[in-house]
Amino acid sequence: MVMGSPGLSNRNNGQQRLGITEPISLGGPSEEDVIKTRELEKYLHDAGLYESQEEAVSREEVLGRLDQIVKIWVKTISRAKGLNDELVHQANAKIFTFGSYRLGVHGPGADIDTLCVGPRHATREEDFFGELYRMLSEMSEVTELHPVPDAHVPIMQFKFNGVSIDLLYAKLSLYIIPEDLDVSQDAILHGADEQTVRSLNGCRVTDQILRLVPSIQNFRTTLRCMRLWAKRRGVYSNVAGFLGGINWALLVARICQLYPNALPNMLVSRFFRVYTQWRWPNPVMLCAIEEGSLGLPVWDPRRNPRDRYHLMPIITPAYPCMNSSYNVSSSTLRIMLEEFQRGNEICEAMETNKADWDTLFESYAFFEAYKNYLQIDISAANADGFRKWKGWVESRLRQLTLKIERKTYEMLQCHPHPGGFPDKSRPFHSSYFMGLQRKQGVPVKEGEHFDLSKAVDDFKLAVYQYTLREIGMEIRVSHVKRREIPNFVFPGGIRPSRPSKVSWVRKRCSELEVSGSTQPDRSGEDRTVSDGADSGRKRKLENDNVETDHAKSMRPCVGEVCEASPPFSNVSPSSAKYENNVEVSTGKIESPAQIPYQNGQAEVWSRCNPLINSLSVAGDASSSKEAEKLALEKIMAGPYVSHQALPEELDELEGDSEDRHQVKDFSGNMKDSRIEPSIEKSNNGAETSTGSYNGGLEELEPAELMAPSLNGTPEPVAQRKPIIRLNFTSLPNASGKSS
Structure with a gap:
């Protein structure tokens, strides 16, 4: 990690350098950049981003x-x-x-x-x-x-x-x-x-951010763009494990430093190009991390064990410097990398007028992206209690993602929706959703399923520790299929019968099929390729497919370790056979290039991303991209510390991290409350469903269980139902047939 380098440094060609490294490019805007920047500004105005x-x-x-x-x-x-x-x-x-x-x-x-x-x-x-x-x-x-x-x-x-x-x-x-x-x-x-x-x-x-960018106006326009993009694509939410406002501001500011003379059109394009290639957990820093004279703790993975578990460090520039993105998990990091990749492809297409700003800002079709979801319902008895309960539960939802990742050895990946949905037919009630997807590139074992009961129990136990909990404050977690998503989550309460328009990657895949090339699917909304359920035509979903060896060979290394240099120089094959504390089941590790790193964090894209190594732009543009790539490699060449967590370490740090960072709306005195006992596993694993909402909820908990007693008195517990397990072995494969 670079520590001790100046944040404001020497001058380049009479221009003051901002940041801890030299800029990637000092090039100014072209006429095309000026035109497209004006188009972008108009788009942002038309989108209603500016106040009157x-x-x-x-x-x-x-x-x-x-x-x-x-x-x-x-x-x-x-x-x-x-x-x-x-x-x-x-x-x-x-x-x-x-x-x-x-x-x-x-x-x-x-x-x-x-x-x-x-x-x-x-x-x-x-x-x-x-x-x-x-x-x-x-x-x-x-x-x-x-x-x-x-x-x-x-x-x-x-x-x-x-x-x-x-x-x-x-x-x-x-x-x-x-x-x-x-x-x-x-x-x-x-x-x-x-x-x-x-x-x-x-x-x-x-204040430091505004001091460390070369052009405040260009920074503001670019940041408005990226904030709108992140919200449209469902990756704007710190509490859900994505990035919040300050995180996006820091990422944009770093791009402004690396391209100090660029206009917003180019800055947006370079944002995606740089962060598609960025090798996390290399930290993004606007200036040097200063130790200071007051003895306040600063982010330093060399000395602070907790800092070594951060997957996507984005460091604040003011003393005491801290990681602003500690909430990011391996699942949410994977999703953001996929979105960066999509953005990079669209920006490259825009350079040849094959895409426009509408394409970039296309909303992510979350409820078309997966076949399996978790639905988390919360309710309270009155408005004040619901506001408090809602804030508390939202601050803990990220823990459910972490627990599911850990209990399934990261074979089941989670995609949390960044916000909740109120049900107008039920006062003081809201629902949250999480898409579930098998980790891509891992062979499906016959009869394999995922039992989430322990993860759900642990999550509910943590939620029910809320010391201001009142009668009526309840939480319920259920497994639902895509067709069972309640109507109130859709605009106007009307379920769409078919996709509203052809999405970017769907269009891109069609073009590549015609040309004989193969470009893998990366975007959730692109997995829906036919009319809705009423049409009777089958949907092919990427996360539903049982992949053959041939199909896997044609897909990107999303969820797999690609053959590229690991970002930690001290990782060895003997110490790296664990991914998130479980032995990787893909066989013997042949070379350091195959080693997973740091708790299943993002894969290195240099081999599996065709837009990085197979730059199909001729002449000077190609040379420029290669030069930018080399400059970026140099920026990320600093020494880093690798650390593999033990299960007990992660559990301890997880709770401690939440205590340190999450907003708390509760007193210091713990009330005595009973937590629901663990859910028994079914003997045959058969799926059952119960009527709720629209008759299709597959419960992860018995509906009859009474809430934990508020006075410590044991409550009667109804007979338990078999837990519903997620079974991915009978899903349709790429040909539309069942496996």
Whole structure:
């Protein structure tokens, strides 16, 4: 890992270098880049990503009013604490913004992330969540006021004149807060408590990003584009294990550093080109990781064992530097790499006018992508309880992905949908979904199935630890087939009878078939190739296929280890026969090139990606791509530490990581609650189904089981039903026939 290199370095041809490495290219925009950038800006405007002038003015007024309120608040508490008139007069607090609003990429109706900075005598518990909360609660302009003092980053959420505000608090060791305070200076962290350091981090990181990009305007347009793309493709969600706003901002900022003179059209294209080839867990960093003088922990896998398990490190640029993407799992990393690959193919097609921006931003058809899903239903007795329960469950859903990966030795891969779906027919109820897919490239064994009962039990046990749990707060996990997905998840509550349009990869595959080439399927929505169930025509789904040896030879190395150099120089065949703590069942490892690495994380694409090694663009363009590839290899040539986790290590770190990072909306006292006992396994593995929603739910838990008792008294447990196992051996193969 590069540590100690400057973030702002020497000049290249009179231009200040930004980042820890030389740029990949200093080339400026072509006429085509200028034209396509204008097209992109128009597309973003038409997509409604920019707020109106009236809304912008309204936000400014709200922030100004909020700044006045905290100034009155700090003088009020200063007087109440007995400070003299001079100190009361000088007492000050200040409002800062961060996140998408500070970056200038927020859209209409978006929340404003704000930070209140106060003096040393203004406490968080008594004054911020006490007096300031009281003041806000008495204002007619303030609605939906919700304090969360026990969160990992304590927060107060409310609406001010209809504008959503997320307000954090930082108590500095200063007696007087100057009006021209610069929160980017490390000195303000001196004497700060952990909550203050975490609260200040958002502002400090946002300001550093804006300092470390060569063109703020190009950065903003590119980031708006990537945020829209990520949301359309279903990979925008930190809590679900994908990437959130700050992660996408850091990734885009690094591309801006590597191509400092490029316009957004080229920056978007290079985003996909670079991150398709990036060898994770090589970290993405905008500047050097500084140790600092305050002794705060920073991201360093050489010294911190926990940091070695991060699959997709994206490091924040402000001290203390941390990994902002710790939530990424092997399944979500695989999905994002597939989406990067799709984006790269489309951008290359756009260069020859064979695709357009509509193609890039095509929405991902999640409910057409898989045959098997998990449905997680949550409910509560009232609106307030549902809001709390929903926030808690969402913060734990990522654990279900991790547990399923581990219990199935990563042979079953999960694709969580980034958001929930309310059922309007049932108040205080919401459903979450997770696509399930057998790991590609692994031979199917006769009679093999996946029993998820233990993973589900462990997940529910963790969820039911919520100490503010009330009567009516329930969670239910069921296995559903694609045809059994409830209608309320679809727009207007109407299930589509057929795909709305031909998707990019489906079109691409058709072109390649005509030309005699073979380009493998990578995108979920591309697995649906016929009309809906009512048409009677069979769908061929990539995740449903039982692959023959010939079919596997024609597919990409998604889920397999490709023949390429491992990113860790100290990995040996003897120490690398385990993938996520289980022996790889593909046979004897013949060479280091076949070695899986770091808990089943992303595969190296250099051999299996035809668009990297088989660049079919002639002349200077081909040479330019090869030069970029070599430059990228050099960037990622730093030393890294490989570490294989033991099962007990992972279990311990998993819980500890959640305690460190997840937002908590619960008190410190644990209530005594019974957790549902483990589900018995069926003797014959036969599938059964019960009527629920539309009569097709295959339960992973008995519906009759009563909720854990809130008072510790054992509840009667109904007779258990056989658990439903996911059996992939009778699915249709590539020819449409059953295996």
